[in-house]
Amino acid sequence: MFKEKLENVRSKSPLIHSITNYVTVGDCANILLACGGSPIMADEPEEAEEITSICGGLNINIGTLNRHTIPAMLTAGKKANQCGHPVLLDPVGAGASSLRTDTARGLLEAIDFTVIRGNISEIKSLAAGSGTTKGVDADVADAVREQTLEQAVAFAKEFSSQSHSIIAITGAIDIVAGPEKAYVIRNGHPMMSRITGSGCMLSAMMTAYLAANPDDPLGAAAAAVCAMGLCGETAYSRLAEGEGNASYRNRLIDAVYHLDGDTLEEGANYEMR
């Protein structure tokens, strides 16, 4: 099944509009090209809506959030909703500043997101704000581990139900949850946290998977997480002596470039909960 998801990205080559931070934007563009999609970046409010309308999906990332760009996020998001295009929110740093937390919540109110993808702390910051999962802050430990997994899965499903979005929580163990079922994914490598942008890149690539697989967004999101994690494993295995995180970043994108459907199907390590 994941095989087909990947192959749809390569055959349809969706154009993805990213309104994203300037730290990892080049890597997001290159991973979109690596997976078979096509990138365009545009964050000026005057053109964001128009650019979104010619794309297949929209990726909104609030890293290096900037007051000037927020209206672009809002108009582009609403336009994508009107067009029926998938929209992903990556709430980078939600919880770290009021501006980010409030902006992410404002976006959630104004836009129907197909997927919200972040780490557990970011997702918890958003969920707490929505008023329904106040207690989760105390209950779900910051890192998703085997001991806290069941609780984290329940939290993700509940927040999915309440937000009407797929919730993708990535970390040592990844969770991709709809209201009733969740993928628990054990691909990836710890070195992915030693480069900047592995989360941002996943969000960009996931938007391409969503755009190319409109019939099964939950499966598409999970396939993207498995693909990224598997490539994180491959990249690590390919590191030569003396190579560190800069080379790892390149080898990760390179692995995405070469990943094929059969390898993904075989290497994807997940269970349903």
Next chain:
Amino acid sequence: MFKEKLENVRSKSPLIHSITNYVTVGDCANILLACGGSPIMADEPEEAEEITSICGGLNINIGTLNRHTIPAMLTAGKKANQCGHPVLLDPVGAGASSLRTDTARGLLEAIDFTVIRGNISEIKSLAAGSGTTKGVDADVADAVREQTLEQAVAFAKEFSSQSHSIIAITGAIDIVAGPEKAYVIRNGHPMMSRITGSGCMLSAMMTAYLAANPDDPLGAAAAAVCAMGLCGETAYSRLAEGEGNASYRNRLIDAVYHLDGDTLEEGANYEMR
């Protein structure tokens, strides 16, 4: 002849001011250093004019166009004209939004560009707007191929004559045209389209070639296209097993770093039309 063009860049080491997008800006800086030039990026209207005046050339790129930056493009462009420095326009995404198309046309009216460099669609968007080549949109196929080459060359010459700029159209076959003669270039590799920024990098490097070779801008622009294409071929031949587009990007810049005049002279694959 191209040999001398390259060597002039290395010996004169021109300082190039780029007002460019934030997706590929780091790669543009590194390719300028690789070819022998020196980069400075500055897009704040308050300083753009002053920075341009200490540089040898100006590269204006409208990817991730931003309302705040347009005045910087205008004042820097006019200043470069006053100083007699070459100015290049890279109309990234012209045709994809009104803001980009209108801004590119506004820049064309206000500034004398030495070169306009883009893909065929971007160049057509600009030419159509100028009112003289309306029919070209239908006539010139989006990709320049052997069958459409003659038409595309005629279009490029006509637009050059009308805009008083050298027109550089890059793609599978590249055209660098003045009003009366054109270089048709067959260097390059398809993998150049699988990384972000190969066009932006070429524009930055071409500006250095223009600045170092003021007596022959047409030849300088063509030499830069050949140099980039040749390095695209070299980079591909140097890819190791498992390497994809991220490594290709590095190997492309590396190839520019090592390219010498004799290799360029020998490897340049062009004809005059």
Next chain:
Amino acid sequence: MFKEKLENVRSKSPLIHSITNYVTVGDCANILLACGGSPIMADEPEEAEEITSICGGLNINIGTLNRHTIPAMLTAGKKANQCGHPVLLDPVGAGASSLRTDTARGLLEAIDFTVIRGNISEIKSLAAGSGTTKGVDADVADAVREQTLEQAVAFAKEFSSQSHSIIAITGAIDIVAGPEKAYVIRNGHPMMSRITGSGCMLSAMMTAYLAANPDDPLGAAAAAVCAMGLCGETAYSRLAEGEGNASYRNRLIDAVYHLDGDTLEEGANYEMR
């Protein structure tokens, strides 16, 4: 001693807030991760103060300076001062435009910087503005060489005394000076000047060293300069045939990733003046 400085960065993993340019920002994030720190970038005035308050150090870099960002630099800098966090100024391009020179001087007046790190021309531009070292412009040659070293060291100490900041001047020979003593450092490789961002990356990494070693900022700054220079040497020695500046950039960050305390201690090449 430098060994301990490096190991403190790895064990404390300080979170560093960078308000920096968009050319080299991704490399700054990756080198912070490589050395053992953790990066966050935020330049919106509304959140800069809040982000700084959760970090261990602040790195202000005026490359691609932008009118909108200056208030963020000011409020974040003042907040870091209140919190007792180290603050570093990298005056990229001071002297190249009035906006940059004036902004850097304004920051110096409003904020107590732990370190000011730049090349000799940038530092001279700042010092001249402060009114005490007017003659230095003529006396100190632009490059610090053996013949001008003594003068440059005296200048650095004097400017340190007057600015109440550690002065780090990097170039072929590096100087890290307090009011009374200075490290003269001879690590590094000329190829570091053939990539964009080696200075920006050093500033980011140095901020992590300062944050992790609050008891000895002068030693921490010198250790960071030695670490970067040593990694510049290692990176050069690891270049394979055909590799140029793009690969060098990766190998430099990779070398930082693998550098350990013993290697730094042994490879650091400095004297006190």
